[in-house]
Amino acid sequence: MRLKIWGCRGSLPTPGIETVRYGGNTSCVEVTFDDGAVLVLDAGTGIRELGAELLQRGVRRLNLLLTHLHLDHLEGLRFFGPLWDDGVSVDIWGPSSPVTSLRDRISRSFSPPLFPLDLREVPAGLTFHDVPGAPWRLGSATVSAALVVHPGSTVGYRIETSEASFAYLPDHEPALAGGVAGKTLDWISGGAIAEGADLLLHDSQYSEDEYPRFVGWGHSSVADAVAYADAVGARRLLLFHHEPRHDDDSLDRLEARARELAARDGDGPTLAREGMVLELP
């Protein structure tokens, strides 16, 4: 399993000279399997460049897994090249709603005044799926989804092959559900999908000083992310969803703080950077 980070910024795209090292595109991660199959996690602005590369590579079929439909996880979809190619099929997965289909919720961003074209005009073959309650197969991978603490309906994902496991919780505030201290794994938000993952990609939008001002906004402090990774027994932690106000230097400091907090053997926590490639295992 190979992962590439196409966008790791939270909330809002943040281009500029102060964010060139970590990048300014919002959430998008590509997962490529040994058989060449491609799975895309979230459709933030990072998905635009990924789309161009997928078309160049001749990828004609792929799965897109959306954690939720906040704009920073969806705004790149309209500019995702494969959607505008009638030879491409895309299966789009996302959390269910009690009242509106996934297609209808996504189509809101493909309509005036937000966008000149309607979702019906997209030439690619699109199939929409509510995420199932039980694990399901996508090619050589088993995928699991679970609702996690974040405003609105939001899921985290676990992607597992016979060789490696990867948990993706880019927007997550476990502290709002009482945190992890003293909790058994079954009482921890997302615990079942993150348990023992070879790699856990987790929200770490805020510093410890900042977090108290943003309780309930759906994101974690770097300390909460480190504590969460320890509680679920993740082997490696990749910190994600960087706060737009954080420039490269402040993100360097957050990474140093995360390593100080983790204080454990093996790979210390790392901040995700645009363009970063990870091979699992």
Next chain:
Amino acid sequence: MAAVRPKHLVLILAREFAENLATPTLITDERGVLVFYNEAADAIFGRSFAEAGETPLDDWAAQYSPRSLEDDQALPLERRPTGIALHERKPAHERFRITGIDGVVREVEVTAFPLFTHQDELVGTVTIFWRV
């Protein structure tokens, strides 16, 4: 050893809600297993949840001999609010009598309601004990 079932997010949030309430509150999962009650409920039941642990609701409730106020006869689960919330999937309210682990007979007034997720799936119940 059987694997521990992960709790649905709705139950996790319900527990956090209950932990911060001064009103005695009890939570079951969708099978009717008591998965949590808060500190305020300790006084009614005579012991803490840490001592009680996760237990099928009927086994647990039997220790408290729930009885009708009218005739002091045993009140079966299907006539108690939590049983109605679980099996009929609707809210219910009732007054009845229990005997705590401490031997004290108490009259309780109880409201229970089912918890549904986005897919209309029952994931558990919340039961609130009002002071009488």
